[in-house]
Amino acid sequence: MKEPLVPVIPMSHTAHIRSHRKPRRSASTLAMRAGVAGGVLSTLAVAGASGSANAAEPVTQTLELPTLTADLAAQAAQSADATQQAAANYQLQAERDTAAANAAKQAKADLADAKQKAAEAKKKAEEAARKAAAARASRSTARTTLSTSSDSGSTSTSTSTATGSVASVISFVKAQIGKSYVLGASGPSAYDCSGLVQSAFKQIGVSLPRVSQDQSTAGTQVSLSNLQPGDVLYWGSAGSAYHVAVYVGDGMFVGAQNPSTGIVEKPLSYDPPTGAVRVL
Numbered sequence: 462m463k464e465p466l467v468p469v470i471p472m473s474h475t476a477h478i479r480s481h482r483k484p485r486r487s488a489s490t491l492a493m494r495a496g497v498a499g500g501v502l503s504t505l506a507v508a509g510a511s512g513s514a515n516a517a518e519p520v521t522q523t524l525e526l527p528t529l530t531a532d533l534a535a536q537a538a539q540s541a542d543a544t545q546q547a548a549a550n551y552q553l554q555a556e557r558d559t560a561a562a563n564a565a566k567q568a569k570a571d572l573a574d575a576k577q578k579a580a581e582a583k584k585k586a587e588e589a590a591r592k593a594a595a596a597r598a599s600r601s602t603a604r605t606t607l608s609t610s611s612d613s614g615s616t617s618t619s620t621s622t623a624t625g626s627v628a629s630v631i632s633f634v635k636a637q638i639g640k641s642y643v644l645g646a647s648g649p650s651a652y653d654c655s656g657l658v659q660s661a662f663k664q665i666g667v668s669l670p671r672v673s674q675d676q677s678t679a680g681t682q683v684s685l686s687n688l689q690p691g692d693v694l695y696w697g698s699a700g701s702a703y704h705v706a707v708y709v710g711d712g713m714f715v716g717a718q719n720p721s722t723g724i725v726e727k728p729l730s731y732d733p734p735t736g737a738v739r740v741l
Contacts, residue, residue, distance in 0.1 A: 626665045626741050627691035633661045634707045634715040640724045642717045647671075652724060657717045658693055658705050667740060669693075677702035680738035685729075691741050694734040708737065 640651055647656035655673045662669050669679050677695035688694075690710040695702035706716025709726070714734075717724045 626667075627689075629665050630661045630691050630707060630741070631709045631715075633664055634658075634724075635709065635726065637717075637724045638715060638726055640717075642720045642723045644720075652717045654705050654717045657715075657724060658707060661707060662740060669740070673697075673702045673705045674700060676705050677736070677738060680740040683737050683739045685734065685737060688737055689739065692737045692739050694729075694737050696732070696735050699736055699738075702735070706734070 634657060637648070637652060637657060642653060643651035644653050645656070646652050648660050652660065655671060655676055658676055659669045659671055670676050673695065676693060677697070677699045680693060682699065683689075683692060688708050690708060692708045694706045694708050694714055694716075696704040704716070706714045708714050708729075712729050713726055714729060715724065715726045718727075718732075
């Protein structure tokens with residue numbers, strides 16, 4: 462029996478035939494693998510060398526740290542406390558020294574001020590004593606002069622020679638004798654001392670201040686040994702007089718003395734004045 466014929470198919474010379482060769486690797490892949498391998502080998506070499514060196518020469522280093530015991534801690538704390546206390550003591554002492562210095566300075570200033578005030582007070586007291594002595598001496602001299610003049614009748618001017626405005630003033634004050642003394646009154650039924658003097662000069666057209674202090678400086682100051690009728694007498698000092706009256710001649714004056722006596726005529730020796738001013 463004949464075998465069947467199998468048809469033969471012609472093959473092209475370009476037909477693909479599986480190759481038994483290994484696939485070709487790219488140059489970059491090969492380079493990467495070579496680098497990795499080289500790095501591993503280098504690491505192993507270094508590790509081996511290091512291991513060999515360490516094995517040949519072993520080195521041991523020990524660090525000893527101080528141990529802070531409870532006693533040392535307590536001592537440190539005590540030292541800190543002592544330092545802080547010393548600082549506080551120094552500060553307190555400094556404050557005390559400053560306060561003491563300030564107190565001494567203030568005390569010195571107070572002492573100087575007290576000495577100055579004491580000196581001023583002493584000076585004022587001496588001045589007051591001097592003025593008082595001078596006033597007493599003047600008063601004594603005036604009393605002697607007025608008494609002598611009254612006894613001898615040698616007063617420079619008498620009412621008999623007073624004329625014109627002076628005579629009108631004297632006539633007015635004498636007409637008020639016996640009326641009452643009332644503080645602040647200016648007539649016609651009652652007067653105080655300065656009210657009487659002001660009213661006496663007002664009726665002749667002369668305007669005088671209302672109070673004694675001002676009336677004692679309203680004219681020209683004259684000596685008590687050279688009085689003339691119509692002069693205004695004052696008691697106290699010029700500018701601060703406490704009483705006034707009118708000299709009427711022959712060593713006599715008329716004034717509103719006080720609530721007990723009222724308006725009276727008295728000799729100068731009855732109550733010697735301190736000074737006098739001449740208005741007319």
